[in-house]
Amino acid sequence: xxxxLCLLLWFVSSGWAQLELFSVSGLDExxxxxxxxxxxxxxxxxxxxxxxxRNSGAVAATLSALTVSGAxxxxxxxxxxxxxxxxxxxxxxxxxxxxxxxxxxARGGLRINTITVTLLAAAVASPNVFxxxxxxxxxxxxxxxxIVFISVERDAQSRRRLLxxxxxxxxxxxxxxxxxxxxxxxxxxxxxxxxxSRQTQTIEIVFQPATSGPxxxxxxxxxxxxxxxxxxxEPALPRPxxxxxxxxxxxxxxxxxxxxxxxxxxxxxxxxxRVEFQPAIAGPDDxxxxxxxxxxxxxxxxxxxxxxEALFSSQRDIVVQTGTTAGRLRFVAxxxxxxxxxxxxxxxxxxxxxxxxxxxxxDILDLTVKGFxxxxxxxxxxxxxxxxxxxxxxxxxxxxxAADAFRRYFESTTAGGMFALRAVFxxxxxxxxxxxxxxxxxxxxxxERTGRIRF
Amino acid sequence: MLPALLAVLFQSxxxxxxxxxxxxxxxxxxxxxxxxxxxxLGAALDPDVIAAARFGSLLVExxxxxxxxxEEGRHYSAETKGHASFAWDSATRTLYVWLAEERRLLRFxxxxxxxxxxxxxxxxxxAISARKGQLRWLVRQAGGPRETFDSEGNLWTASDFEVSCxxxxxxxxxxxxxxxxxxxxxxxxRTRTGRYAARCNGEDVFEIPSPETP
Numbered sequence: 323x324x325x326x327l328c329l330l331l332w333f334v335s336s337g338w339a340q341l342e343l344f345s346v347s348g349l350d351e352x353x354x355x356x357x358x359x360x361x362x363x364x365x366x367x368x369x370x371x372x373x374x375x376r377n378s379g380a381v382a383a384t385l386s387a388l389t390v391s392g393a394x395x396x397x398x399x400x401x402x403x404x405x406x407x408x409x410x411x412x413x414x415x416x417x418x419x420x421x422x423x424x425x426x427x428a429r430g431g432l433r434i435n436t437i438t439v440t441l442l443a444a445a446v447a448s449p450n451v452f453x454x455x456x457x458x459x460x461x462x463x464x465x466x467x468x469i470v471f472i473s474v475e476r477d478a479q480s481r482r483r484l485l486x487x488x489x490x491x492x493x494x495x496x497x498x499x500x501x502x503x504x505x506x507x508x509x510x511x512x513x514x515x516x517x518x519s520r521q522t523q524t525i526e527i528v529f530q531p532a533t534s535g536p537x538x539x540x541x542x543x544x545x546x547x548x549x550x551x552x553x554x555x556e557p558a559l560p561r562p563x564x565x566x567x568x569x570x571x572x573x574x575x576x577x578x579x580x581x582x583x584x585x586x587x588x589x590x591x592x593x594x595x596r597v598e599f600q601p602a603i604a605g606p607d608d609x610x611x612x613x614x615x616x617x618x619x620x621x622x623x624x625x626x627x628x629x630x631e632a633l634f635s636s637q638r639d640i641v642v643q644t645g646t647t648a649g650r651l652r653f654v655a656x657x658x659x660x661x662x663x664x665x666x667x668x669x670x671x672x673x674x675x676x677x678x679x680x681x682x683x684x685d686i687l688d689l690t691v692k693g694f695x696x697x698x699x700x701x702x703x704x705x706x707x708x709x710x711x712x713x714x715x716x717x718x719x720x721x722x723x724a725a726d727a728f729r730r731y732f733e734s735t736t737a738g739g740m741f742a743l744r745a746v747f748x749x750x751x752x753x754x755x756x757x758x759x760x761x762x763x764x765x766x767x768x769x770e771r772t773g774r775i776r777f
Numbered sequence: 778m779l780p781a782l783l784a785v786l787f788q789s790x791x792x793x794x795x796x797x798x799x800x801x802x803x804x805x806x807x808x809x810x811x812x813x814x815x816x817x818l819g820a821a822l823d824p825d826v827i828a829a830a831r832f833g834s835l836l837v838e839x840x841x842x843x844x845x846x847x848e849e850g851r852h853y854s855a856e857t858k859g860h861a862s863f864a865w866d867s868a869t870r871t872l873y874v875w876l877a878e879e880r881r882l883l884r885f886x887x888x889x890x891x892x893x894x895x896x897x898x899x900x901x902x903x904a905i906s907a908r909k910g911q912l913r914w915l916v917r918q919a920g921g922p923r924e925t926f927d928s929e930g931n932l933w934t935a936s937d938f939e940v941s942c943x944x945x946x947x948x949x950x951x952x953x954x955x956x957x958x959x960x961x962x963x964x965x966x967r968t969r970t971g972r973y974a975a976r977c978n979g980e981d982v983f984e985i986p987s988p989e990t991p
Contacts (some may be wrong), residue, residue: 513819574814610817615971617818617986635970641984646815676794676812679960681833681867690833692794692812692961727790737793737810737817744790744834 340379341407342397343434346372346414356441358432360419363715364448364545365490367465370398375434376412383407389412394421395441413738421445424490442713447490448546449517454524456484463548469541471529471552479530480552486525486543488517496544503539505531506550557589559625559658560679562632564595566653570666573646573696573739574674576614578639581632581655581662587625593632593657596620597642601649602670606699608738611645625657644668645737646694670697672770673763680777682753688746689759693740697766698732704762705745708774711753719762720747796974797928798822798829798958801988808987809959809974815816816974816985820990828979831960832865832928837872837885844874846885855890865928866907873912875905882912908928923955929962931977940966952958 344355351374363369370392377383385405390397398416408414417432423445430441452460455467463469463484474480488494499513509526517523531537531554539550570577581595597619599611613621621640623632634640643750644651648670655662675693680687689705703724707715724743731741749756758774796809796816806829808819811865824831828839836847839861846853859878866873872885875897882893882905893912906926907913915924915932919946923935933942935953940946942964951968957976959965966982975982 352897574812576814610811612986614816614984614986617988637970643815681870688833694812694815731791738815740794740811740815740817742794744792744793750808765825 327754330344341383341435341437342376342378343387343437343439344374344376347376354439357442358417360417360441360443362444362446363419363421364465365424365445366420366422366448366450367546368418368502369443369471370416371419373432374412374414375407377407377409380409382409384409387433388415388434388777389433390417390430390441391433392428392441394419394425394428394443394445395430395432417441419443419445422489441736442741445493446545447494449494450487450489451546451548452485452487454485458486465546465548468549468551469527471527471550472721473553473555474529474531475553475557476531476534479528481526483526484541485522486515486517487522488519491519493518498542499525500542501527501539501550502542503537503550505529505537505552506539506541508541556591557587558587559583559589559591559593559660560587560630561660562593562655562657562662564655564662564664566654566664566666570642570644570651572693573644573648573663573668573671574676575644576641577644579642579653580639581623582630583625583630586630587627589625589627591625591658593623593625593655594620595623595632595634595653595655597638598652599645599647599649600652600653601647602668603648603698604742605647605732606734606736608645608647608649609736610643610740610741611647611651613640613642615640623655623657633774646696646737647698648696669698670695670767672702672768673765675761675763675770675772678759678761678775680756680759682756682777684752685749686746687749687753688755688758689744691743691745691761693743693763695728695732695763695765696739698728698739699766700741700763702762702764703743703745705747706760706762707756708758708760710757712758715756739772767771780983793817795831795960796963797958797965799959799972799988800957806989806990810986811982813976813979813983816983817837820987820989821988828861828863830863830865830928832867835861835865837874837875844883845854847873848888850923851888853885853888853890855883861903862904864905864907864912864930866910868909869907871907871910873905873907875902877902908939923953924940925956925958925964926944927958927962927964927977928960929977932961933958933964933977935966940964941973944981945977946951947975947982 344351345354385721398418400415424447425445428443451463471480474744477571494517496515500537501508507528529552534554534556536597541548562581565580567577569575631638651666653664673695677692679690704721706719721751763770795809796811799807806822825840826838840846844855844857862875864873869933884891884893890921903917904915904926908930909932933956935956938949954967957965962976963974972985974985975984
């Protein structure tokens with residue numbers, strides 16, 4: 323404990339040297355003379371007063387004697403003697419008083435060269451306070467020393483036990499024991515507490531932060547004051563795992579993906595799910611591989627306390643487009659420092675025909691075929707037309723080599739493996755009787771032949 | 778007489794398959810490419826384009842002052858004010874354009890524009906449809922269900938959580954705010970949580986990319 327008192331201003335002249343004495347509290351210097359009353363302290367608790375010696379003369383001064391006398395008094399952080407003080411320089415040290423026994427009037431003396439100052443202090447009977455560790459060891463805590471709690475998840479608890487001991491012969495009453503700070507509480511609330519000589523009492527302080535972040539409080543025990551320190555943290559998020567449906571391995575699908583957790587979430591959080599694509603063929607990327615809800619290849623998800631699945635804007639799954647290119651999809655979920663990944667291989671497949679539309683003219687049949695080729699290798703196309711009686715229309719199967727057309731298209735398209743093929747058939751006579759057709763596409767994965775498509 | 782089909786001619790060749798145009802919340806139009814299971818947004822059209830549609834090889838765009846048509850590489854334009862809605866009659870190869878501000882029906886066929894003598898019913902025209910020379914009008918009913926024709930003339934109706942077309946019905950988790958024609962028979966269905974595409978002759982509903990998402 324530090325006190326600042328102003329009792330005596332003492333000048334010591336030694337040649338041109340002149341020593342001035344001060345008691346110091348913070349930035350406040352007070353001249354010191356004759357008697358220095360340090361005040362009172364709790365038994366066992368050090369009472370410190372900062373003393374400053376300044377050479378206000380024009381030549382150097384030497385501190386040749388610096389001593390303290392009296393039971394319980396001693397110097398603390400004092401300079402080595404002899405100690406030379408240049409002009410206008412000063413040196414600081416502490417006078418400390420500490421007593422394990424109550425003393426009403428403890429007198430002592432401070433000597434600096436030829437100067438003497440009478441010291442006065444008192445010690446009030448107080449308990450000893452020990453921190454009890456889990457292994458049974460006891461660590462004495464002096465007033466002002468912090469009691470640190472291990473950090474815990476929000477709403478969880480950590481505890482510290484303190485042993486209060488009366489080390490004195492007469493009984494001792496602790497009038498007030500209290501804890502401040504929202505995250506801390508005392509168990510049991512046991513004041514006033516009267517302890518017989520050598521009697522001990524254990525109290526417990528519970529640290530239970532309602533929110534995350536650093537927390538502080540104070541344990542007050544009459545004139546003893548112990549800072550309390552702890553930190554709350556958000557509960558660790560569970561480990562994510564990606565749940566893929568079977569259709570994610572097929573091109574041209576909108577598949578619903580979920581992100582589950584290895585345990586129920588005990589707090590709120592957020593994460594990201596993304597998809598990456600490694601095409602199995604050379605050529606432009608397939609931009610249709612994305613999450614439609616974001617129009618991107620990543621989507622954020624939320625983690626809610628008590629839930630075992632991620633939420634995508636309140637939905638428990640999210641749609642991803644598998645695109646129209648063979649290759650490998652890599653799904654990555656990241657949350658709470660965890661990363662989960664899963665792969666889906668999209669195999670090369672035969673051409674898929676989505677729609678066929680036809681416009682009949684008097685002497686022309688205008689056909690548009692929409693579909694996709696996830697190998698981007700379509701080469702040969704064959705058309706067979708049928709009339710209303712189901713008979714093939716001459717000349718029968720019309721086969722065309724479209725390899726160059728497809729190659730040029732796929733080299734520059736930004737639509738993945740999707741295509742719209744327009745084929746125009748000049749006809750002899752009306753095309754009205756043309757009722758059905760069959761289509762055949764050949765690519766690297768094989769030959770796809772549609773059934774009969776009715777116009 | 779039965780026809781004889783002579784040869785296959787890859788006229789216009791290959792292109793990305795268009796599924797129509799999507800209007801974003803900021804009013805801009807985006808070309809939508811794709812087919813069932815795969816949709817892809819193109820770059821936004823010029824901001825002055827307020828309506829657009831594609832019917833096969835015919836592309837039509839409407840600005841506040843002009844109607845522009847591109848067909849087989851040839852460009853046509855007509856000065857017309859205000860918003861427009863379109864219908865394509867594949868049998869007669871005629872484009873119908875309803876000019877909402879002028880309340881007139883414009884036809885485009887064989888490279889020429891002409892005003893139709895047909896008179897529209899009273900009220901706000903929500904959509905038009907043309908099939909084999911027959912024109913149908915859809916008048917917006919105040920407080921009524923949200924309705925539209927798709928590009929194939931099917932009537933779509935959205936009411937609360939349900940959308941119907943022909944004999945099909947789809948249910949959604951959230952109310953359907955609007956139903957609009959895209960192209961190629963697709964209808965665009967909007968809810969609070971997303972945009973979806975469906976066809977009258979298909980069972981599945983597909984989520985489509987949303988351009989506003991950052």
